[in-house]
Amino acid sequence: MREASLDKLKAFLTLLPSMILIGVFVYGFIGDTIWTSMTDWGGTGALALEPEKHFIGLENYIDLFTGFLGGGFRQDLVNAVYYSVMLLAGAVGLGMFIAILLDQKPRGEDLLRTIFLYPMSLSFIVSGTIWRWLLAPQGGVNVLPKYFGFKPLTFKWLSSQSAVLVFNWQDILRILLYVAAFVLIMVGMFMLKKNQGKAIKRWLVPGILLGAVVWVFGGLLPDALFMEEEHGFNLATLGIIIATIWQYSGYTMALYLAGFNGISQDLRDAAMLDGASQVAYYRHVAIPMLKPITISAVIILSHISLKMFDLIFAMTGPDNAATGHPALNMYLTTFRGNEFARGAAIAIVLFLVAAMFIVPYLVGQYRQQGRR
Amino acid sequence: MTARKLTPGNVFLYGALVLLALFFLMPAYMAVVTALKVPSEISLPTAWDWPSVINWSSFTQAIEKLRPDFVNSIILTICGTIGSTMLGSLNGYVFSKWKFKGSDVIFTLFLFGMFIPYQVILIPLFQTLRAMNLYGGLPGLILAHIVYGLPITSLIFRNFYAQIPTALIESARLDGAGFFSIYLRIVFPLSIPGFVVTSLWQFTQIWNEFLWGICLTRHTANPITVGLANLAGGQAVTWNLPMAGSIIAALPVLAIYIFLGRYFIRGLLAGSVKE
Numbered sequence: 055m056r057e058a059s060l061d062k063l064k065a066f067l068t069l070l071p072s073m074i075l076i077g078v079f080v081y082g083f084i085g086d087t088i089w090t091s092m093t094d095w096g097g098t099g100a101l102a103l104e105p106e107k108h109f110i111g112l113e114n115y116i117d118l119f120t121g122f123l124g125g126g127f128r129q130d131l132v133n134a135v136y137y138s139v140m141l142l143a144g145a146v147g148l149g150m151f152i153a154i155l156l157d158q159k160p161r162g163e164d165l166l167r168t169i170f171l172y173p174m175s176l177s178f179i180v181s182g183t184i185w186r187w188l189l190a191p192q193g194g195v196n197v198l199p200k201y202f203g204f205k206p207l208t209f210k211w212l213s214s215q216s217a218v219l220v221f222n223w224q225d226i227l228r229i230l231l232y233v234a235a236f237v238l239i240m241v242g243m244f245m246l247k248k249n250q251g252k253a254i255k256r257w258l259v260p261g262i263l264l265g266a267v268v269w270v271f272g273g274l275l276p277d278a279l280f281m282e283e284e285h286g287f288n289l290a291t292l293g294i295i296i297a298t299i300w301q302y303s304g305y306t307m308a309l310y311l312a313g314f315n316g317i318s319q320d321l322r323d324a325a326m327l328d329g330a331s332q333v334a335y336y337r338h339v340a341i342p343m344l345k346p347i348t349i350s351a352v353i354i355l356s357h358i359s360l361k362m363f364d365l366i367f368a369m370t371g372p373d374n375a376a377t378g379h380p381a382l383n384m385y386l387t388t389f390r391g392n393e394f395a396r397g398a399a400i401a402i403v404l405f406l407v408a409a410m411f412i413v414p415y416l417v418g419q420y421r422q423q424g425r426r
Numbered sequence: 427m428t429a430r431k432l433t434p435g436n437v438f439l440y441g442a443l444v445l446l447a448l449f450f451l452m453p454a455y456m457a458v459v460t461a462l463k464v465p466s467e468i469s470l471p472t473a474w475d476w477p478s479v480i481n482w483s484s485f486t487q488a489i490e491k492l493r494p495d496f497v498n499s500i501i502l503t504i505c506g507t508i509g510s511t512m513l514g515s516l517n518g519y520v521f522s523k524w525k526f527k528g529s530d531v532i533f534t535l536f537l538f539g540m541f542i543p544y545q546v547i548l549i550p551l552f553q554t555l556r557a558m559n560l561y562g563g564l565p566g567l568i569l570a571h572i573v574y575g576l577p578i579t580s581l582i583f584r585n586f587y588a589q590i591p592t593a594l595i596e597s598a599r600l601d602g603a604g605f606f607s608i609y610l611r612i613v614f615p616l617s618i619p620g621f622v623v624t625s626l627w628q629f630t631q632i633w634n635e636f637l638w639g640i641c642l643t644r645h646t647a648n649p650i651t652v653g654l655a656n657l658a659g660g661q662a663v664t665w666n667l668p669m670a671g672s673i674i675a676a677l678p679v680l681a682i683y684i685f686l687g688r689y690f691i692r693g694l695l696a697g698s699v700k701e
Contacts, residue, residue: 058599060604061524061599061604061605062524062526063606064524064606065520065524065605066520066526066606068517068519068520069516069517069518069520069521069532071513071528072513072517072536072576072580073532075573075576076535076536076539076573076576076577079539079547079551079573080538080539080542080547080574081535082550083546083547083550083551083554084542084546084547086549086550086553087546087549087550089546090549090550095606103557131452139476151442152446154441155439155442155446156443158439160439160440160443163607166443166447168684168687169447169450169451170446170447170450171449171453171683171687171691172450172683172684173453173685174681174694175516175630175676175679175680175682175690176634176676176679176680177633177634177635177636177651177654177675177676177679178634178636179634179651179654179655179675180634180651180654180672180675181453181655182674183655183658183668183671183672184453184456184669184672185453186658186667187456187460187473187668187669188452188453190470190473191470192470192471192472193469193471193473194456194470194473197437197471197473197474198474200471201474233497248457248463257543268653275536300449300450300453305694308691308694308695309695309698311684318679328488332435347698350698351698353541354491354697354698357541357543360543361543361544361545363545363636363637364637364651366638366660367636367655368655371659384545384548385545385637385640385641388548388549389641394549397549398549400545401543401545401546401549402546403546404540404543404546405543405545405546408541408542408543411673412538412541412542413538416534416537416538416541417534419537420530420531420534
């Protein structure tokens with residue numbers, strides 16, 4: 055008995071150094087960054103060993119979201135949202151499509167899998183460098199149609215100034231509430247089949263109500279800015295999105311392929327015997343069964359898209375505002391501009407967005423462990 | 427293998443696969459073609475053409491420029507991989523076979539460290555390394571890679587050790603083996619595949635990392651990714667050099683991927699938390 059408790063102590067002591075390291079380097083540092091973001095650390099004396107800092111509360115955040123000079127950050131944030139959504143749709147969709155194709159066991163499956171997955175092993179700096187050359191205005195992808203007898207494209211991949219889906223940042227509160235209403239309604243529609251009463255009471259009615267209230271009384275909401283400021287989806291970001299999809303759809307393919315292989319052949323045969331077509335099999339049997347994989351892929355890809363720094367750095371350099379991203383902005387603000395407090399605030403915004411996805415996911419994982 | 431019939435389904439299947447494969451290979455082709463051209467032959471409209479003369483000198487030039495960074499990356503990657511893998515193995519052993527009250531919570535707290543955007547710890551990390559006199563050189567970067575590698579390595583080893591039957595551990599305990607002797611005599615010898623998967627994963631991650639490399643090292647300690655970014659970042663670059671540099675920077679991990687692909691994919695799947 056004494057031996058056993060000694061062993062337990064040894065186990066704990068083995069883990070202790072890592073616990074301390076993670077405690078300090080993850081949780082301590084996050085706390086430190088939160089504190090830094092509420093100071094005025096920056097400017098000329100910023101790099102002194104004991105820089106002068108004063109507590110200024112939430113001023114940095116208020117500045118970023120509503121300040122006169124925060125326009126760049128707001129555009130970056132908008133870019134990041136579009137970027138994440140399109141990366142998720144593209145990489146999950148394409149990865150799933152390739153996995154379904156490979157699940158038909160075509161000839162040369164091994165070689166094809168190798169081809170689809172190799173971008174995953176590359177550094178973002180490597181792929182960014184190559185894609186920048188591929189997306190050069192009068193070369194690369196744009197001249198490809200010439201080889202098939204068509205006119206070359208003239209799309210300005212990384213430098214286009216045009217934006218679509220433009221909205222006014224002044225109305226951000228209204229827009230966010232509309233989005234919330236839309237999400238509620240969508241969830242409600244989704245739940246309708248399973249539990250009609252709950253779906254209507256919990257999701258549909260509040261969603262419709264919220265949307266209606268915002269529509270009628272939206273004018274009473276405070277404006278975020280005192281003047282109009284337009285942001286939208288910059289077409290220059292498209293090149294970066296394509297490069298990221300190129301790099302990561304192999305990864306989702308690998309996830310789905312592993313999942314498809316895990317589904318028993320009997321189940322598949324049974325579905326086919328019942329007269330299901332290939333399309334129906336994937337739509338109603340295989341893909342619903344792989345929901346945990348889809349969730350994992352979404353979590354990992356959204357985390358990657360939020361910290362995306364290297365690829366954008368390599369593709370458009372640090373000075374292209376049209377393709378900016380908060381992760382890049384944070385680096386420039388902190389290490390080029392020496393505005394440490396402001397950089398910390400940007401980092402915390404990124405962190406909060408990431409935590410929105412990750413915390414529920416990890417809590418779910420933890421509960422799953424407990425059940426077993 | 428039975429011959430496939432020419433059905434519309436098959437035409438679509440192979441057509442789509444060929445098109446996709448071309449799309450995925452396009453950047454690799456472009457990099458190789460451009461790297462092999464004489465600088466004077468590189469122009470935007472003819473970027474896709476095969477070089478009229480094969481010219482290897484871009485590679486020698488790029489190697490010359492990137493050699494110090496390449497050496498830095500090798501040292502960094504080897505030290506970082508060994509450190510984080512060893513610690514991860516011990517952690518995984520505790521998390522799977524020596525659970526104590528609260529160890530599952532600690533494990534989940536560990537995992538969280540894997541998912542944070544690293545921008546959120548960058549400023550204090552920079553400050554701490556400066557205070558420890560580790561800023562600017564390789565040791566500080568190695569420390570960062572070991573610490574932030576702990577979540578993923580602990581996760582992979584924990585899942586790996588979960589496959590070792592607990593009965594094996596129990597019987598060893600009845601025979602009087604303790605915490606460390608069980609690890610050394612039973613668990614460690616069984617974990618070679620786990621070590622391969624984890625170290626390949628860590629090797630790839632550390633080799634490809636850029637943000638810390640550019641923020642935490644001075645010029646002499648730059649890893650290869652930073653060297654490549656500098657090589658490609660100038661205003662009027664001739665593209666043969668960055669392309670050759672890209673190929674050189676990609677070769678070690680590409681080689682791992684091509685020759686040890688099975689383990690690489692296993693690491694990839696293990697990194698997605700699901701068990």
